[in-house]
Amino acid sequence: MLRTLWKNSIFSKLLLIFLLILIPLFSLGILLYNWGIGAVRTQLTGSIQTSLESILDNFDQDVQRTQSLLFETLMNDEDLAMLALFPQSTAQYSEYEKFQMIGRLKKLLLAVKNSNRYIADVRIHVPLLNRTLSAAAWPESFRQDEYDDFSRQDERLRMVYRNDRPYIVMKTFNSKTDNAQPYFMIVVEFSAKELKDSLFPLLQYGNSGIYLRDDSSRFFVGTTNDDKAQSVEAALPRLGQAELAELKAAGSSYQVFRAHSSSLGLEAVQYVRNSELFQTIRIYRVWIWCYSLVGLLILALFSLYAYRYIHQPLVKMVRSFSRVENGDFNVFIKHDRNDEFQYLFSQFNDMVRNLNTLIDQSYRQRLLVQNAELKQLQSQINPHFLYNSLFILNTMTRTGDYDNLEYFTIQLGEYFRFMTKNNQDDISLGEEIRHARTYADIQSLRFGSRIKVVFDELPPAYAGLSVPRLIVQPVIENAFIHGLEQMPEKGWISISFAAEEDHLAIVVGDNGGSLSDQQLQYVQAILAGEAEAGEEVGLHNIHRRLQLKFGRHGALRLSRSTEGGLKAVILIPLEPTKERE
Known part of the structure; x- marks a missing residue:
């Protein structure tokens, strides 16, 4: 008996629902925690x-700016060319x-040196002058050892290193001689300090x-050259090309980060002890678990309340709206509690009743509008078209063109x-296209060779489609009147069919x-x-x-044709559609 009551009680069902909600949420929480x-x-x-x-990027940009500045200034x-290449010619100048x-x-x-805080000195070695010009001192004796060392360096290197310092070296050779030695050399020394x-x-972390x-x-x-730095440096060959790795040094685990600049031939290495780097994660772990427990408790209480007083009424409303969306307007929602719902x-319920009335009225009015618009199109026989047709009949009669006269009167x-x-x-x-073709033939007789009409055949499979009257001929008429009538020659109009x-x-x-772009957009x-x-x-x-x-699904689309005129596309759906959609 107790088992039956427990099985059929609301409490057991709510408890089951709560467990079904709690277990996935708890599993999801674990996944989110691990992901976080x-x-x-x-x-x-x-x-x-x-x-x-x-x-490395900032240093590389500084090097590039310095090289550009050297090219522009020196x-x-x-x-400099006079002193370096033709020192004997300077004899004509006074010492002053x-x-x-x-x-x-x-x-x-000095300007080059002061342009970058990393530059310690800028020197120019001039071997023919036997002098070295320096930004940090007055011209001094020629530094032969430095000149020889940098002369042997590969010119493709943007940065060279000597005596534990980085340098930029720019050399200038005399293209008129076979001398392999530069006739002057610019050396930019960067400050290691x-x-x-x-x-x-x-350095955001200790250790x-x-x-x-x-x-x-x-x-x-x-920043330091202690045992940890030396241990990391010694372990780098084992890490290969990895940008991030973990290794043990001085009894602790460290994360080693590496970044390399191929243009500078320089590598930046940072090592951080794991306990310092991931200290924030350990603190958040405790808080996350506390918030998770409190959140689960609040979720349980809120879910119980929301399910009864919010979820169930909302489901009832959504289902009613779904029925209305599917065309069922015989919907009535009953609700016993005196609340917002x-x-x-x-x-x-009032809206559904009003919709029934309005839809019936709107549908009837749309049918009346459709019939009225069709009658308006049928009654709008263009008087110019009539005058032109009568004029063509008169001309054919006077000239004795009886063959075309008979054909023209039949078409008219x-x-x-x-x-x-x-x-x-x-x-x-099929009937609509035949009428459009009749109109196009009449206009072809009127304009003669001025306008060429290309009218493709309608695929037989689509001849039986039901369409509104007068949807093709007015478009062709618009092309003749507004696009081609004023052209003295080489007018062109095409009517084609494309099935999707x-x-x-x-x-x-x-x-x-x-047709201008503004008119087309209008x-x-x-x-x-x-x-x-307006007139359209x-x-x-x-x-x-x-x-x-x-x-x-049905529409008239207008755009610019490839020949510069107007392109009108009439879209007719092939699947049955609801007229009241």
């Missing part, structure tokens, strides 16, 4: 890696003039260090018979040049309902009647 720990680790390590890369300097030349060069060297000082702001080293181990500068359900009679036929709102696509998976496209294109806005229709009411009516017939 991984994300924090990635963020911490990524921040350090980004800092290392920024050190490499093409006339005084030579002093001025050297002084100006020294100012340039400044480079070292720039590393200290990146960590950063150092820079070149690929050939001839340059090493770091009572008001919502009462308004919903078919045209007016179709236009005055009011007993049908919808016709087959879900619709048939009737494409009417011309090469009329009178007509497109009318079809989109963004502007009021005919095209707008075609678009509206297509949508009344086929809903959003």
